[in-house]
Amino acid sequence: MAVHVDVAMVRQVAKLAKLSLTDAELPDVARDLERVLELVAVLDEVDVQGVAPLVHPHELGLLPRADVPKPGLTQVQALANAPAQEDGYFLTPRVIG
């Protein structure tokens, strides 16, 4: 069963993904997304009754490491690619009052 994607849904998804789409672009994106979902909808035909959900394709589980500190980056290195910085901090536009 393919899902119907409307403009409002695209607007919501774009907002969550911090994408700026113009109103003119919305119908095209809606159509594209609908086609993607149609493609994936093939999977709905598989009978998965009694099959446990698979969260990861690997058989192997996590291999934890020992709790031993190792040196990381210096402050200068950490900030090297930041578009803006101030007194050793990353600086972003003011987020909240």
Add this chain to the structure above:
Amino acid sequence: MSAFEAVIGLEVHAQLLTRTKIFCSCEVAIGGEPNSRTCPVCLGLPGALPVLNAEVVHLAVRAGLGTGCTVQLTSVFARKNYFYPDLPKGYQITQAELPICLDGQLLLDDGKVARIQRIHLEEDAGKSIHGESGTRVDLNRAGTPLVEIVGHPDLRTPDEAVSYLRELRGILVTLGVCDGNMEEGSLRCDANVSMRLVGQAAFGTRVEVKNMNSFRSVRDAIAYEMTRQVGVIADGLAVKQETRLWNMDLARTESMRSKEEAADYRYFPDPDLPPLHLDRIWLENQRANLPELPAARKDRYARELSLDRNTANWLCEEPPRADAFDRTVANAPELAGSFATFLMSQVQGQLQRHERPWSDVAEAMPTLLRICGKWRAGQLSNRMLAEVLQAGFGDSARTLGAALALAEAEAGAVVSDDAALEPVVDAVLGQFSNEVSKYRAGQKQLIGFFVGQAMRQLAGKADAKALAALLIRKLEG
């Protein structure tokens, strides 16, 4: 108000006592230069992959076992997606459908059992500091390991919520899972609060209250929120589902400006992290090696030392305090009860007066036990005890143990032999002949007056029992 009851559930975040972050080997510490403890993993640089810290698993399992949870042999990490400057990857790694622990419970002071829904592992975000020039971000804290302990909405009063939090904190500190420091934020508590009519089964609209950094704040914020919601309902309005922040200075909760309209975190399993499998035998070993937990310790104090609930609670509130107490009274079990009361009433007051931390006391415990023993045996009068404690706790030039021992030596011994007491007693009886007549006419309660007068003459350094005995002999003989 009485027609309504509150439905309260707590979500507690506890910072795990590890040396390194949850998914990278950067050190976890307080202070230092901003952005001085980071690496490509916790900065969220492209291509960097998380590797789980084994100690994080160990501590989360201890937290689960200590709270009666079922530890899951398989758990899964998931991504919680949202954008905020202090979350470099654009998602937080947490656990969603398959957390590490499920279904625990805590025993509250009033005997009620409050259920724990789940405990899951997650990483902390960085710190944002909002200023004039913009928002400053420090990522030293990003990736610090946390457990979130989610309680069922089983609590009904602010006191129950505090009792739940105290019990939980005691367990986490005892197990070395978390240092339990609420002021510094290593233990953080959010409360979901809603009101409903007594007898009603459905829940009302809930409000999430954040920013409570002490037990007192938790109690006050929940009490405030209950009153506020009842007021809203009484005005014929609907309680709005929202997040509110506790403002301690103004003693009220305030609506938080929402970051985004409807939270839609789009959780999905993190493809970078395969499932976490625990070994059953390892898990049973963990269970077998848990230390005595606060609830068992309180029972033991009641059963073996006959401590009242209040004193037992107070000792167990800070597990290191109870540890030091246990060590100290191991060789003097007959003094345990009076020593516990002595610590709670006398020593606690001195610490507050001199603004000293409890850790000072651990070292001085043997000296305090000796002083308490002398006091109980009448070898130190009340006044001498007060002076010794005052001098000892006020002396910051040496360790508390040494300072107390010095003050104890300077206080000397109490005067208890009749030969020394008799002249003073005679003088007092001579001076207050009226009272002597009244006493002899039946006003026996005047004995306290005579003891007080004689004690004053002796600068408080007399054995009160010996003094009373001598006075009675003189008055009635």
